[in-house]
Amino acid sequence: MSQYIKNSRIFFGILLVSMSLFLIVVVGYAQTLKSYKAQTREAILAQAEVAKLNIEQILNSGVPLQEIAGLQTLLAPIADTDPSVVDIRLTSGELELYRYTNVVIEGNLVSIPLSNKFSVAGSLEILLSDAPIKGLVDSSFSVMLWVALILIALFVWSIAIQQSGARYLKSFSVVFLTMTLLVVALVSVLLKQSLENKAVAMSDIISHRIAPIMQEEIDPSLVVGLDEMLADFISTNNEVASLTLNVGGERVAYSADEAHSQWLSQLATYESTNSLGNSTSISFHPEVLLEQLLRVLKSFAILFGGCAFVCFAFVKLLSREEKQPKRENVLDKIKALLLMTVLMESLMAPMLPEYIEVVVLNAGYSGLTASLLFSFYFLGFTVTLLPAARLADFMDSRQILIGGIVLSAMGSLALIIGDQLSMILVARFVSGVGQAAIFIAVQHYILSHSNQENKTQAAGIIVFCFNAGFIAGAAFGALLVDMIGVKGIFMLSALIGVSMFVFAQWLPTQLGTKTLPNASSKYRLLKYGVKTMGQDAKRYIAQSAFLRALLLVGAPAKMLMTGVVFFAIPLVLAERNIASESIGQVLMTYAIAVLFVSGKVAPIIDKRGDAKLALCLGNVFSAISLVVLGIGLQSSSDMLVVSFSSVSMLILGLAHGLINAPVVTHVINHVPSSDESTAASTYRFLERFGHISGAILVGVFIRYFGIEMGFFLLAAAFSIFGLLMYLLDGEKLAEAKS
Structure with missing residues (x-):
């Protein structure tokens, strides 16, 4: 093997490993950030729901919202105990009854209506910011970037000792799986930490609620309603099994879910003590926590599967031996290319129907128009199959393939340019034409580079790539749409098309079996x-x-x-x-x-x-x-x-x-x-x-x-x-x- 080929394989190996590890980190980061936000928001809204229950109890007794005292004591702890809450406001019509801060802060506003026996009396508004959560997750995952650099260095060291196909594949597999296990471990730790934060926040809120009693040195055993207050917390947090409030080392209030299992809940019990000496013991349903953890890990496992499909399709090109037959080399390239072109279309699958329907409804048309526009992709695909198949008999299949990739990428770009019905119609039709041209060209490559020795492998390429590409594309699209938006998904699809356009240049020419006729022919x-x-x-x-x-x-x-x-x-x-x-x-x-x-x-x-x-x-x-x-x-x-x-x-x-x-x-x-x-x-x-x-x-x-x-x-x-x-x-x- 020439020195140039060796150096190029090392370069592309480093590039592939870097992109693969980066993809794993991005997948883990996005999944953790989304889950952490959901956990935090659930905790905040649960505490807001408790405050709502208390306010509505007073409203139902006939007291107007404007005359309720102690709003500061009731509402301020929600913001004091969680940095994600940047402001709280209580309003009745146009009248502002309570405001946590007068500083103008941007964030996501959540409005909770407050009702009496007859109508809506006001609303509780909570302004949430994702910045504290993002900062915490960012700092945790920054360590993974250093880990990725170390693993890349180990990969380079491994292949520098011996450059063989088997060594490339083994080294890549070890590095890929190591990074995956580390990211999964970090995700699990952060999710456990978010649960602990939720327990601490809940404990702090309870302590704040009883602080006025403690400041007046009233015997807590003489206070009525503490058990009911804890029961309200449990009713709004389905994962909480029991709550125990201790003052001065003695239990003064206790409430438990009816399905509470004392022995099992001890497996997930957190105790928090505040500056006043009060402690709150919170026991969670282990099965609920396990379900939440498994749901997150399941999502990550599916996303990891998508990463694996993409990464191992390309690493096989690097791990090929020098004496590998040309036809097998071409089939490996075709397999990677087809998988990615299917993925670029599948990225849009989870959100494209909704996007089209929104555009259609905003234009004043019925939902049936959305189904018609959606079908234009398949119309373009179908009407292109026959002409593309005939042209492939006379033209270079690589030209047809490159043309299909360009058209498919243009279809994705057209969705970014405008959201008019005519633009969507053209975009989907052009994408269908492009994908049909890709399909026909790939089919010709497979037929031309397969024989009795690799016939089974070649026949399964289209089936495998279509389903594997769809799995990976749907996974990435569903995850990334929350980070980069629908337009960002369209742009990512187009960028994949551009990269496949470059990749297709490494394919050999594939001339048709018949003489190219003139224009009229x-x-x-x-x-x-x-x-x-x-x-x-x-x-x-x-x-x-x-x-x-x-x-x-x-x-x-x-x-x-x-x-x-x-x-x-x-x-x-x-x-x-x-x-x-x-x-x-x-x-x-x-x-x-x-x-x-x-x-x-x-x-x-x-x-x-x-x-x-x-x-x-x-x-x-x-x-x-x-x-x-x-x-x-x-x-x-x-x-x-x-x-x-x-x-x-x-x-x-x-x-x-x-x-x-x-x-x-x-x-x-x-x-x-x-x-x-x-x-x-x-x-x-x-x-x-x-x-x-x-x-x-x-x-x-x-x-x-x-x-x-x-x-x-x-x-x-x-x-x-x-x-x-x-x-x-x-x-x-x-x-x-x-």
Whole structure:
């Protein structure tokens, strides 16, 4: 290996390790910051809710809000004990009754209405700042940057000793996993610290509430209502199991949740003592805390999985041996490139439907217009497949690939430039055209650089990259949208396109197998291709087995993927104010299921030689997933909605894993051997119209029948499709082949 190649591999190795470690730190930082903010805000709002209960008790007794005394004692402790609270104001109409500070400070305003027996009497306004939380998390994660530098140095030292493919892969894996474990440990410590801070803040507030009693030297045992005050704190903090107030070493008040387990709660008990000598013992439900911790770690694990997909796709290029066959090298490059181009589109999946609907509604149009605009991506994808496939026979596939990347990046940039309906329409159509060109070019590269030795690996590249790219993209998009905003996600998508444009320059040229015709011949060629596809479609549609597979299985499955997974789920969950992170995780559940099931089902279908049962089961599972989704969306609990949606997507992923590849097998099993290739390509083209109509049809069902009933009716339709497929598709394969 030449010195130039060695140096370049070291340089790109350092670059890849640096970006990978930085990505892990960013993922951990963003997850921790979001969780820490949520924990702190919950604690503050819980204390505000206690203050609200106390004020409303007085209001309900007939005392006007303006005449309530002791507001300073009641409200000031909320700000005194938590630096995130920068101001508190109590108002009644236009009259300001209490203000914590007169300094003008910016922050996030939370308004809590205060009601008496008859109407709203005023409001409690709390101004929150994220700066103290961000400063704490920043200082903690700054250590990780030094750790990253040390790990990079260790990586360089390792590969400097021995430059081999195996050494690159092992060194990268050790560094990557080490950084991951350290970040996970830091995330766990910070979350535990936020819980302790919450306990201390709660203890301080309780101490402030009883401070006037202590200052007057009143015997606390003579004071009525202390147990009820602690009960109010427990009722507004579902993770608190019990509260104990001690004065002078003696217990004067105690309250516990009905489900309180004394033994278990001792595992998570915090005690705080203030300057007056009062102590508060707070016991938490361990299972609630564990659930919160597992939820955060689950999110991080999913995000780490996305990081791993991306990083290991590229590190394989560095870890290749010098004598690796050229075709395997090209396939490794194609795999990394396709994964990233899918990721650049999937970044927008969790928030794009909501973004489009907001623009549509602001323009004065109905929600159905949003589904129409959303479908323009799939329209652009479908109408480009045939021309791109014909051009790939005569042109350099690398040119088509680069052109597709440019168009896809331009589509993302167009979403940044303006939010007019016409701009969104053009942007989505152009993105669809670009992604179709990428797909066709990648397919030509795979076919040209695969043989009997790596045929299986090559065939799985598109399936793997589509699902892995979708998983990583949905994870990153859902997490980063809270940090950089929707426009920032569009810009990030475009930047990935630019980087893939540069990366594509390292691919070899891939000339077509036919002579490039002149301009007029190109037009005639395209016209001939469209005419041929039309004739093939007319011929195969006349065959009952082909038509049944298309109308009862393939097209409906694609309709569900675009209409439910990509459009309805993000939109419906966003309208219920479900966090974008949770929406991304729901979508990823679908892709993970498809990725897992597809690899397991294909060998079974090949062994059986018949895909009919798999297709019928796929429709049945599709119906079940829609029923589960409809039931889940009827719940008022956000946690149940997310849980049911995830289960629904898991089942739908299982269904589509039973359909995606087997349906093509079913089609070609019912045509002569000489027609297999033509039948498969014609079917795949016609199946795309399910993509185009998906968002529109699902949007119509939701609009006219309601969300839940719309999904139930779709479930009924898929049950009928599965039954018809089972009863009507009875041709013998041997007869069809003959």
